[in-house]
Structure formats: structure tokens, C-alpha cells
Amino acid sequence: MLQLRGVGKSFLGVQVLQDVDLELAAGEVHAVVGENGAGKSTLMKIASGVYHPDAGTVRWLGRDVSFRDPRQAQAAGIGIIHQEFNLLADRTVAQNVFLGREPLRRGLVDTAAMNERTASLLASIGEESLSPQAIVGRLGVAQQQVTEIVKALSLDARMLIMDEPTAALADHEVELLYGLVRRLKARGMGILYVSHRLKEVFDLTDRITVLKDGRRVTTVDTSSITADGLVRHMVGRELSHYYPPKSAEAGQERLTLQGAGNNRLHDISLALHAGQVLGICGLQGSGRSALARAIFGVDAFTRGNVHLDGASIRLSSPRQAIRAGIAYITEDRKAEGLTAQQSVLDNAMLATRALSPRWFATAGRTLKARELLAAVEVHAASEEQEVRYLSGGNQQKVILARWLALTPRVLLFDEPTRGIDVGAKAAIHDLIRKLASEGAAVLMISSDLPELLGMSDRLAVMRDGRIAGELPGTADEETVMRLATGASS
Amino acid sequence: MSSLALRARKVSARQPILLILLTLLFVLAVRQPEFYDPASLLAFLKRAAPLVILAAGQYFVIVAGDFDLSVGSLVTAEVVIAARLIDGDPSMTWPVIAIMIGFGLVVGLANGLITTLLHVPSFITTLGMYLILVGAVYTWTGGSPRGALTEQFRMLGRNSIGIVPYAVLILACVATIALLLMRSDFGKTLLATGDNPRTARLSGVPVVRARVIAFILSAVFAAVAAILLGGFGGVSFQVGAGLEFSAITAVVLGGVALGGGRGTVTAAMLGALTLEVLFTLLNVLGVSGALKSAVQGLIIIAAVAIGARRSRS
Numbered sequence: 067m068l069q070l071r072g073v074g075k076s077f078l079g080v081q082v083l084q085d086v087d088l089e090l091a092a093g094e095v096h097a098v099v100g101e102n103g104a105g106k107s108t109l110m111k112i113a114s115g116v117y118h119p120d121a122g123t124v125r126w127l128g129r130d131v132s133f134r135d136p137r138q139a140q141a142a143g144i145g146i147i148h149q150e151f152n153l154l155a156d157r158t159v160a161q162n163v164f165l166g167r168e169p170l171r172r173g174l175v176d177t178a179a180m181n182e183r184t185a186s187l188l189a190s191i192g193e194e195s196l197s198p199q200a201i202v203g204r205l206g207v208a209q210q211q212v213t214e215i216v217k218a219l220s221l222d223a224r225m226l227i228m229d230e231p232t233a234a235l236a237d238h239e240v241e242l243l244y245g246l247v248r249r250l251k252a253r254g255m256g257i258l259y260v261s262h263r264l265k266e267v268f269d270l271t272d273r274i275t276v277l278k279d280g281r282r283v284t285t286v287d288t289s290s291i292t293a294d295g296l297v298r299h300m301v302g303r304e305l306s307h308y309y310p311p312k313s314a315e316a317g318q319e320r321l322t323l324q325g326a327g328n329n330r331l332h333d334i335s336l337a338l339h340a341g342q343v344l345g346i347c348g349l350q351g352s353g354r355s356a357l358a359r360a361i362f363g364v365d366a367f368t369r370g371n372v373h374l375d376g377a378s379i380r381l382s383s384p385r386q387a388i389r390a391g392i393a394y395i396t397e398d399r400k401a402e403g404l405t406a407q408q409s410v411l412d413n414a415m416l417a418t419r420a421l422s423p424r425w426f427a428t429a430g431r432t433l434k435a436r437e438l439l440a441a442v443e444v445h446a447a448s449e450e451q452e453v454r455y456l457s458g459g460n461q462q463k464v465i466l467a468r469w470l471a472l473t474p475r476v477l478l479f480d481e482p483t484r485g486i487d488v489g490a491k492a493a494i495h496d497l498i499r500k501l502a503s504e505g506a507a508v509l510m511i512s513s514d515l516p517e518l519l520g521m522s523d524r525l526a527v528m529r530d531g532r533i534a535g536e537l538p539g540t541a542d543e544e545t546v547m548r549l550a551t552g553a554s555s
Numbered sequence: 556m557s558s559l560a561l562r563a564r565k566v567s568a569r570q571p572i573l574l575i576l577l578t579l580l581f582v583l584a585v586r587q588p589e590f591y592d593p594a595s596l597l598a599f600l601k602r603a604a605p606l607v608i609l610a611a612g613q614y615f616v617i618v619a620g621d622f623d624l625s626v627g628s629l630v631t632a633e634v635v636i637a638a639r640l641i642d643g644d645p646s647m648t649w650p651v652i653a654i655m656i657g658f659g660l661v662v663g664l665a666n667g668l669i670t671t672l673l674h675v676p677s678f679i680t681t682l683g684m685y686l687i688l689v690g691a692v693y694t695w696t697g698g699s700p701r702g703a704l705t706e707q708f709r710m711l712g713r714n715s716i717g718i719v720p721y722a723v724l725i726l727a728c729v730a731t732i733a734l735l736l737m738r739s740d741f742g743k744t745l746l747a748t749g750d751n752p753r754t755a756r757l758s759g760v761p762v763v764r765a766r767v768i769a770f771i772l773s774a775v776f777a778a779v780a781a782i783l784l785g786g787f788g789g790v791s792f793q794v795g796a797g798l799e800f801s802a803i804t805a806v807v808l809g810g811v812a813l814g815g816g817r818g819t820v821t822a823a824m825l826g827a828l829t830l831e832v833l834f835t836l837l838n839v840l841g842v843s844g845a846l847k848s849a850v851q852g853l854i855i856i857a858a859v860a861i862g863a864r865r866s867r868s
Contacts, residue, residue: 364757388759402757405750407816408743416747420759423740468758 067092067127067256068113068144068225074121075108082108085122086282088275090225090256095247097259097267097288100277101300101515101547106260109277110227113258114146115139127224145218146227149234151210155203160184162202163217187216192249208239212246225256232266233351244270262349264293264553276300293553294544301515301543308492309520310499312539316523317341318375320507321361321392321476326370330356331531334370338476338507343498345522345539346511347546353531354511355397358478361509362394363387375475388421393469397480397511399458403465406454410446413453414439414467421472431471438467442497459490466497477501479510483517495521515543572809572822576829579836587839597720602787603831604726605630605780609798610805610827611733611820612776615769617806620749620815621670621677623770625684626777626802629662630795632688633781635700638790642702652708655778662688663774667767677770685799692792700790712786722783729779730824736772737820745769749815797848804851805830807858830854 068090075083083105090096098106111117112124115133124131126142133139136146153162160180161168168175169183184198193212196205202213211231218226228247232240247257247270259271267274268288276283276299283299317340326334331353338344348354360367363381372379374390381387384394396402405413414435424431439449442463446456453464462482469477479498483491498521502508512518518525525537527549534549547553583590590596609626616623633655640654641647666684670677711721736742748755748765756762784794809826811818833854834847 362757384757385759385761394757396757401751402753405747405754405816407750408747412743412747416744416755416760417758419740420744420747420755420761423744425735425739427738427740 068258069125070109070113070122071125072122073109073112073119073124075112075117075119081280083112083119083280086277086280088113088258088282088285090258092224092256093251093254094273095251095257095259095271097261097271097274098277099261099264099267099274099296099300101513104277104300105280106277107229108280110146110229110258110260113139114144114227140218140221140223143222143224144227145215145221145223145225147211147214147218147229147231149230151214153202153210153213156201158199158201159188159196159205159213159216160198162213163187163198163220165217183220184216187219188212190253191215191219191246193246206239207234207236208242211235211243215246215250223255225258226250227258227260229260230262231259232261232263240266262551264296264551267296268293293548297544297547297551297553301547309517310496312499312523313341313343313502315341317505317507319373320375322371322373323361323367324371324373326360326367326372328356328360328365328368330365331360331367334360334533336526336533338509340475340505340507341502342523343502343508343510343521343539345518345525346509346528347515347518347525348528348534348550350513352528352550354528355480356531357528358394358480358509358511361387361476362392362478364394385420388417388472388474391472391475392478393417393472393474393476394478395462395465395469395480395482397484399461399465399485404453404461407452409450410439410444410453410456410464411435411449413464415471417468418471435467435471438470439464442467442470443493457490459486459494462486462490462494463497466494470501474506476507477509479508481512482510483512483514491517515546519543519546570810570819570822570825572825572829575808576825576832579829579832583832583836583839586836590835594718597715597718597723599831599835600726601720601722603828604722605783605787606798606801606805606831607726607824607827608729608776608780608783609802610809610823611729612773612780613799613802613806614733614809614811614818614820614823615736615745615772616677617803617811617813617823618749618815618818618820619745619766619769620752621766621769622681622803622813623666623773624678624681624799624803625662625666625688626773626780627795627797627799628685628688628692629659629774629777630781630784630798631792632692632795633658633778634785634790634794635692635696635792637708637781637785638700638704639696639702641705641708643705645705645707648705648707652782655782656775659774659776659778659781660771663771664767666774667770670770671763671766681799700792702790704785704790708782709786712783722786725779725783729776733820733824741765741768742820746816749817751816800848800851800855801830802827804855804858807855807862810858810862812862813859 070086070088073083073086086109098109100106108117112119115136115138163184164180169179170176181198188194188196196209196212202210231243235243250257261267271288273285274288275285278300319337320340321338323334323336334357346354346357359365363383363386366382379390381390405416418431444460444463446460453461483494498508510521523539525539525541527534527537527546529550529552537545613623637651637655640651662684666681669675670680714721744760745765748760748762752762788794805827806823808829809818809822811823
């Protein structure tokens with residue numbers, strides 16, 4: 067029913083999708099898999115009318131179409147269930163389903179008819195137990211998902227795009243979703259199923275399309291491939307980028323976590339060694355950033371023990387963590403790393419000033435900041451330039467200079483090279499390695515698996531807020547992906 | 556000459572408020588040259604001192620990303636409280652001045668703690684504080700101000716050393732303190748807090764403490780302004796009326812961005828001076844004083860609109 071041919075899309079000169087074909091038949095559940103950044107979301111957004119492809123064609127029910135916006139795609143029968151639901155928490159199921167299209171009687175909303183039609187839609191997919199008059203905000207996540215699906219059905223959807231539908235579901239709810247997907251399939255609904263979790267892909271789908279770096283690697287029948295084979299398709303690429311040499315041996319234990327946890331993390335036991343880079347891998351939402359934030363005292367651990375250089379510590383704020391010698395280079399530079407309107411120099415001196423405020427500026431500290439900015443090779447028109455006018459790579463270097471001024475013992479890097487050009491990337495890799503070789507313990511998070519493998523002396527793989535396993539720095543992508551996706555080997 | 560022109564252009568690019576102020580002063584010089592007699596100039600500075608001090612205080616709060624709407628009614632409360640506590644007794648003058656500063660400190664602390672710890676937007680916190688202070692003062696005095704200020708107290712607002720009024724000396728002190736604060740590391744972290752509180756916190760800035768101190772500074776500066784205003788005029792419920800808006804207008808006129816992170820305390824104080832010069836000029840031109848608030852309204856809207864335009868480009 068849906069045919070994408072040679073679809074391409076680029077943003078700001080970056081080719082996100084190139085020459086992708088995808089075909090969905092009625093009554094088929096078709097998985098779309100790939101690593102973070104492989105182009106899955108962009109492809110789904112093209113199919114649902116959010117984006118317009120730069121190249122290629124979209125055929126829907128035998129006709130070439132070009133949807134102006136998601137509403138048009140919806141009206142044509144393409145429904146999408148986002149990871150984040152679009153529901154009004156204070157309204158009932160029926161009110162949400164018919165939001166903006168309420169059945170009217172003499173100009174007033176015909177509540178009875180609305181509830182009745184919702185009830186029959188619910189019955190048609192075997193969800194009679196959900197009342198049309200239930201308040202959505204009081205429902206569980208699974209029932210909210212059902213509400214979203216019924217909303218799509220009420221618009222006569224012929225196909226559904228489900229984006230990571232189990233991401234927010236508990237284990238027993240996943241089973242219920244399986245049942246629902248199978249009933250929809252039996253009705254002839256075509257379903258595009260985007261998921262990181264290979265188990266679901268094998269349990270539910272008929273065919274699998276693998277995307278990688280914006281291109282389609284292959285489309286296969288689910289029954290004809292093993293989990294290992296699928297993972298190989300997802301990661302298969304050559305390592306070509308140069309990384310600085312790894313460390314010969316581990317120094318003493320710097321930071322140790324024993325059974326640490328909070329509401330996002332469970333039973334984390336890890337050790338960061340002086341002189342080493344510990345890479346944290348995991349899919350989005352596996353708790354990688356939550357781990358860094360917990361160590362740094364932003365969303366602190368509530369259970370377990372943390373030792374720093376042998377001494378037990380309990381950090382409940384970033385300020386305490388910084389005092390203890392920990393630095394955190396955040397994932398989102400703009401939202402959490404920069405004070406964009408302040409100067410390069412002020413940004414570089416922020417942590418120093420915050421930790422040991424002085425009444426009068428001392429030449430020594432300013433000089434030190436200048437030296438550090440030069441050492442990390444920040445290219446700016448002047449140190450008085452507002453930092454927002456710098457390139458991403460230079461901004462990241464300014465942030466590094468900020469932390470280096472405090473000579474931290476532990477550095478937490480969260481996606482340190484995201485959105486940074488290749489040259490600056492290599493410079494930042496070298497800096498990270500240099501810091502480790504000078505005795506710092508480094509934790510590095512990255513969605514870019516080759517980067518992580520190239521940089522790490524050891525690896526810890528996270529899944530669902532836990533450490534799924536530890537691997538040597540020589541591990542290959544397949545082993546990592548198997549652990550990260552939970553595809554047992 | 557050309558280098559002088561270049562420098563002037565540079566200054567005006569960084570501090571456009573200076574250009575506006577100089578223009579207004581030029582017009583004033585043409586229309587009323589006697590404005591520039593030392594005595595009349597000092598008298599003008601004396602009159603302007605309370606608003607400049609209030610603007611400096613308001614600046615700390617605004618640059619950290621908040622508002623302080625309570626300063627007008629705080630000024631009124633301070634003056635009314637002072638009059639009742641002194642009640643004409645000269646020996647009470649200095650203790651009461653200490654109490655006024657202390658009261659400002661407590662009000663600022665309350666504003667700051669409520670805004671930061673209870674997560675009430677400062678707009679609402681200080682609006683609430685404004686109403687609380689008005690109600691409390693009315694209740695405490697039974698509806699009309701009682702007591703009287705002593706001559707010693709009024710001296711600070713009225714008298715001079717030689718030809719320099721006390722008020723101008725106090726203004727100089729307060730301005731110096733404000734400038735030093737903003738040059739210190741505290742000032743830099745306050746700017747960072749207003750620019751991006753999340754970054755500031757993750758870089759170790761004690762964000763709550765910084766914002767609370769800003770509110771305290773605003774309220775204590777308001778107490779100082781109240782001491783001067785109590786000396787200028789009589790004791791009434793009107794003494795602080797509308798000053799919170801004049802102060803905010805002055806700060807915004809100085810090019811300080813609402814929402815925080817941008818602008819200097821010098822510009823904020825120049826904004827207050829500009830506002831006072833403008834009122835003087837309107838007076839000279841024979842424009843009705845009744846239009847004062849309308850002019851302020853126009854200025855605040857125009858200044859914010861221009862600021863928004865500039866930050867977009």
C-alpha cells in the first residue's frame with residue numbers, strides 16, 4: 067500500500083537519507099531498524115507527511131502523493147503513534163479520540179454519540195475493558211497508547227507508524243501490545259514498526275528494513291535472518307578514522323560505584339581508573355546520561371555507595387561534585403554548557419569564579435584562563451566575543467577550558483563531539499586522551515559507536531538503566547550491539 | 556578629531572543610552588542654559604539620586620532573570636515606619652535608619668527565598684509583596700501616617716556639605732558599590748545565572764544564593780532610596796507610588812534585557828538619569844506633568860521592542 071522510491075533528505079547540507087526504498091503491504095508488520103542516527107525518524111517523518119523528501123517519490127494506495135502536512139497524511143489514512151503521546155491528560159478517552167472533530171447535535175457536542183462510537187472502536191480491537199469516559203491522565207501508559215491507536219482508527223487509518231512503541235511500557239504491558247498489533251494486522255492494517263529492541267522485531271514483524279548512515283542496507287524476511295545477522299547489517303562499516311593510541315595499563319581506581327541507583331538507574335557497579343577512558347554505550351534512553359548526571363549530583367544516586375580515591379562520598383549537587391574534583395561536559399551544549407551571551411573569557415572562567423569567588427579580578431586567574439584557551443586551541447575573533455558566535459567545536463573547547471582550570475580528577479564527557487566538524491573532533495579526541503594520560507579518570511558517553519570503540523580502554527554497555535555488561539576496549543561493534551539491544555547470542 | 560568621532564561611535568554602539576542622554580542634555584542646554592549652573596546641576600542630581608539607586612538595585616534582579624515589583628511600596632513602608640518609630644525623637648534617628656536597612660534586608664530575603672525555593676515566578680512574588688506591604692502599613696498606622704521624622708533624618712535628603720548634597724554623596728557610594736559588585740566574580744556569576752541558569756548550576760554557581768542576594772540588594776537599595784525620599788518630602792502613602800515601574804523603565808531604557816544575562820549596571824543607572832533629564836525637559840517644554848506616566852509607558856514598550864529587534868538580528 068505504501069511505496070517509497072529513492073527517497074532522499076538533507077538538512078543544512080547534511081545528507082540524512084539517501085536513495086531509500088521501502089514498501090509496506092496491507093496486513094504486514096514491517097520493522098525499520100538501525101543505529102542511533104541511521105535515519106529512522108526522518109524516514110518515518112517523510113512517510114507521515116512531516117517532512118517533504120528532496121528526492122524520490124512516495125506512492126500511497128497506488129497513487130503518487132505529496133503530503134503538505136501530517137493532517138493531510140492522516141486524512142489519507144496514515145496514522146502515526148509517536149513515542150510521546152499527543153493527549154490531553156484532563157480529558158476523557160472519547161474526548162481525546164474525537165478532539166477537534168466532535169460529533170455535534172444542534173450545535174452542541176453529542177457526548178453520548180461520541181462515547182458510543184469510541185466504545186465500538188475499542189471493541190473492534192478487543193479493548194472493551196477501556197472505558198470511553200476514563201480520564202486519560204489517570205490511565206497507565208499502555209492504555210494511553212490504546213487511546214492513541216483508537217484515535218488513528220477513528221480517522222480510518224489504513225496504516226500505522228509506531229515509533230518505539232514499547233519504550234515506555236512495562237514488561238507485562240508489552241505482551242498486551244503484541245496482542246493488539248496482531249489483531250490490527252489481522253484486520254489488514256499495515257504497520258511500520260520502529261524499534262531498537264530486536265526481540266520485538268523478531269516476535270512481531272514479517273519483514274525488516276535495515277538503515278545505516280541514511281541508506282537502506284537491506285530488506286529481508288524476518289524468518290530468514292538471525293539476530294546476529296541483523297546486528298551485522300546494522301553496524302557493518304569500516305573503521306577509518308584515526309584515534310589517539312590507547313593507554314597501556316590502568317592506574318588506581320579513582321571513582322567507584324557499588325550498587326548505586328536512583329529512579330532511573332539500578333544496581334550500577336563500575337570503576338573509573340586513573341589514566342583510562344571508560345566508554346559507556348547503550349541505546350537512547352538506556353540511562354547513559356542519567357549515569358553521568360547521577361555521578362555529578364544533578365539527579366543524585368539515592369542508593370548504593372560512591373568512593374572517590376578511596377574515600378566514601380555522597381554528592382547531592384553539581385557544586386559538591388565540582389569541589390570533589392569532578393567535571394561534566396554536558397550533551398546539550400546550548401541548553402546546559404554555555405552562557406551564550408557572555409564572552410569567551412567569561413565562559414572559560416565561569417566554574418573558577420563560581421567555586422572561589424573574589425571581589426577583585428586577579429591577573430593570575432585571567433592569565434591562566436587565557437593560557438588554557440590557547441592550549442585547547444580555541445579560534446575566536448577575540449576573547450571578548452560572545453561565545454554563541456563560535457562554531458560548535460570552538461564552543462566545546464571553551465567549555466573544556468572552563469573545566470581544565472579546576473584540574474579535575476574525574477571527567478564525564480557526554481557526547482563530546484556531537485555536532486562538531488571532523489577536524490575539531492580529532493582535536494577533542496586528542497585532548498580527552500591527553501587528560502587521561504595525565505592521570506584523570508575519564509567516562510565517555512557517545513552514540514557514535516565507532517568513536518566510542520576508538521577512544522575507550524574499557525566499555526560498559528547499558529540497557530534499561532542497568533549495566534548489561536562490561537567489555538574490553540577491543541570489543542567489536544556486533545558484541546556491543548548485541549548487549550545493548552538485548553539480542554542474546 | 557576623526558579618532559574622537561570613531562571613539563564616540565564605539566561608545567554609542569556599546570552604550571546607546573549615552574547617546575540618548577547626551578542628546579537630551581544638549582536640547583536642555585539650548586532651551587535652558589541655567590540648568591548647567593553647578594548649583595542647579597547638583598540639585599538635579601540630588602533629585603535624581605533615589606531613582607538611580609532604585610534602578611541599580613532593580614538591575615541586579617533583572618539581570619539575574621527576575622523582576623522586583625515590590626520596591627515602590629517598600630519605599631512607602633520604610634518612610635511610614637521611620638516616621639512612626641522616630642516620632643520626632645532625635646536620639647532615635649540612627650537606630651531607625653539601621654532598622655530601615657534591616658527591614659529592607661528582610662523583605663529582599665523573603666522575596667528571594669519565595670521565588671527560588673517555592674518556585675513562584677518573581678513577578679508574582681514581588682507583586683504579592685507589594686500588596687502585603689501596602690496592606691500592612693495601612694493597618695499598622697490605622698489609615699494615615701503618624702509620627703514625624705527628625706531634622707537629622709531629613710538632613711540626608713536635604714542638606715549639603717559645601718555645595719555637594721548628602722544625597723549626591725550617598726548616590727556616589729551606592730553607584731561605586733554597584734559597579735564593584737558587577738566587576739567582581741559575584742557579578743559575573745549573576746550574569747551567567749540570568750543568561751542560562753542550567754549552565755550556571757552545572758558549572759558550580761550557587762544559583763539560588765545568587766538570585767536571593769540580587770533581591771536583597773534591590774530591597775536594601777530601596778531602603779537607601781527611602782531614606783533620601785523621606786528627607787525630600789513629607790511622610791505620606793504616596794512617597795513610593797509608581798517607583799517600581801520608573802525603576803524598571805530606567806533599567807530597560809539602559810538596554811538591559813528582560814529575562815537576564817545582558818546589560819551593564821552603568822547603563823541601568825544612566826537609564827535612570829536619562830529618564831529624569833527627560834522629565835525635566837518635558838517640564839521645561841511645558842508638557843503637563845500628568846503625561847509623565849504615559850511617557851514612561853511609551854518608553855518601556857519602545858525600549859523592549861528595540862531590544863527584541865536587536866537580539867533577533
